[in-house]
Amino acid sequence: MALFGLVGKTVCLLWQLWLMFGPSFHKMRAAISRVRSLCLDYGTESGFPDVMDLLPAFFRYIGAALPENYTILPYLFPRAIMQPGMRHSIDRLIKRALLSLKWFAEWLDGFKAIVSFIRDRATDISQQLTKDGFPAVADLVKAAKLRPFINWRWGTLKHDVAQVKRFHKSLSQTLRLDSFRKRCKDPVIIRRITKVFSNNEW
Secondary structure, X not given: OOOOOHHHHHHHHXXXXXXXXXXXXXXXXHHHHOOOEEEEXXXXXXXXXXXXXXXXXXXXXXXXXXOOOOOOOOOOOOOXXXXXOXXXXXXXXXXXXXXXXXXXXXXXXXXXXXHHHHHHHHHHHHHHHHHOOOHHHHHHHHHOXXXXXXXXOHHHHHHHHHHHHOOHHHHHHHOOOHHHHXXXXXXXXXXXXXXXXXXXXX
16 A cells, blocks of 8 residues: 555554554544544645545454444544644745745756755765865865755755855856766756856846
8 A cells, every 4th residue: 555645644644543542443433533623734644634534444454343333424533624733834835925936936946956966966076176176165065964855844945045055156166067967867957057057146
């Protein structure tokens, strides 16, 4: 079973609840029916309050005993509503506001390319800079502690911008990207970085 979709994550949640409130079906039903709100982000889990009643199927899945008189409800959490996490709500507002700016999407694409490139090639970049006579820039790149940018959050963006800001201008003037074109697994990322380095407004 793929556990990354809504149904799979619901099964994972039910497993945790079963360990806490089980093992009987009626105890599980009683506990779940008392849930009034679910504090969630805006990802896949945001569908928990509206998910179908998977409790009987879950009991069959784990091989637990089902009572003869069990019922299937319209929803797994019949009384629960979504309660968005405050940080996720604020983050969502900031993201929408930034994406409404004409320049931001292109800027973000270039910034993600830089972060990804440096995270993957920090050692190679530092060695290249040191070899070319720029040890100070090499030290700045090597000391950067960049966070992964798979699913961006405002805190991640703010942190990474502060790190890249320390060496971006020096790096754009000293790093020879041609030496990485053949070695890089994704040649597109080199083109994106070249575009950023040649853009004074960026």
